Amino acid sequence: MIGMYIIEDANILKNKQLTECSLLIDEDRIARIESCFNHYRLMKMNVDPFIMTPTYVLFNSKIPHNESFPELKKYLIEHFLLKGCTTLFTYVDISYENKLTEKISEMKTALISSPIDFVIAVKIPVRLLTPSLIRSCKKEKIPAIFVELDNQGELEKIPWGWIREALFPYNCPLIPLISFSQKKEARDVLSKWKGIMVKEKIPAIYEEIEEKQPLPVTVLNKVGLFPQKASLMQGAELSYNLYVKGREINNVDEVKLFHYHGDRLVVTVHKGKIVRSGNQVLFKPGFGKNVEVRTPSYFSL
Structure with missing residues (x-):
């Protein structure tokens, strides 16, 4: 297991806006999100060349x-x-x-x-x-x-x-x-x-x-899946996509990325594990679980 590490210079897409931040990762969860973690002596992974979104x-x-x-x-x-x-x-x-x-x-x-x-x-x-x-x-x-x-x-x-x-x-x-x-x-x-x-x-x-x-x-x-799924928030599972940056996708939302820019998707991570790299899919039978929703509509938007 990797343990704790930092994803730095992430460009997270939300509501057509890119937010630059760094994420402190603990195993397969997002422990903290800050502008940077300069004082941490941990392994760092720079994702500045990419746009990051939650998985869908x-x-x-x-x-x-x-x-x-x-x-x-x-x-x-x-x-x-x-x-x-x-x-x-x-x-x-x-x-x-x-x-x-x-x-x-x-x-x-x-x-x-x-x-x-x-x-x-x-x-x-x-x-x-x-x-x-x-x-x-x-x-x-x-x-x-x-x-x-x-x-x-x-x-x-x-x-x-x-x-x-x-x-x-x-x-x-x-x-x-x-x-x-x-x-x-x-x-x-x-x-x-x-x-x-x-x-x-x-x-x-x-x-x-x-x-x-x-x-x-x-x-x-x-239906009680947010923020457990499809979110990059503190405490959420580490599941994300990386798209290669490009001028034509600077102002699009996640749905347009999904429909029209799949050719730019290069990495998918599910619960801390890479499941797609380039055109290669790492099919892990049984890695998926039945998600039990404890309380629908619990998280107030």
Whole structure:
């Protein structure tokens, strides 16, 4: 083990701004962040030629978890590790409440050899949104419930007061999934959804989450992953990307870096270990863990 060392002259990208600082690292965590650590007699790693970002948490509901290990490995390399993502956010599809534990267990088993961390939510039809189902989700520490909406009328029938009580105190957010193909209908049902969530004070996300996109901090916080994931803060795990500096990426945000400047990504570190160097991926089966969210929405932004 390396123990303590310093990452100096880091250019950390946050909200399109670069912050220059140095990080004191203790094993696989960020112990302190200062402008510099000149008086420390520790090994130093200079990263001034690079832009540093946290690694991404990516939402992807299409994980080939029932395929062979070589297929899953190929998918995780191409869609996650080569893109600087070290945490996967996905869900299992539940049609009957009594299948919840079994489905979650199946997904955990399928991802046991994953090199990246994973977070498992559930997806349900709106008819399954009951206090009983929510209590089962709390018992399993499910950090989010995706609710499939196919008509506005069903939202009126839900006993929202009971739902709010059942969610407390774990308060995992409800996330809408729209099955309408017409944009106007989708907008109308989302507007209805937001109105009910605000009025009833239900912990929720008001818009759909886009597939294969890095989760924004607002969503990460709601599901209880921030600042545990996707952050370079004091006390956080040491997971970061290094992009080669260039004039064209001086004023972009992390999402644009992810989508348009992947060719500049040269290093990805996950929990203190290099998992990608240049074009080489260091696939570590089982290095990923199921992330247990203790309290969603705990960190106040």
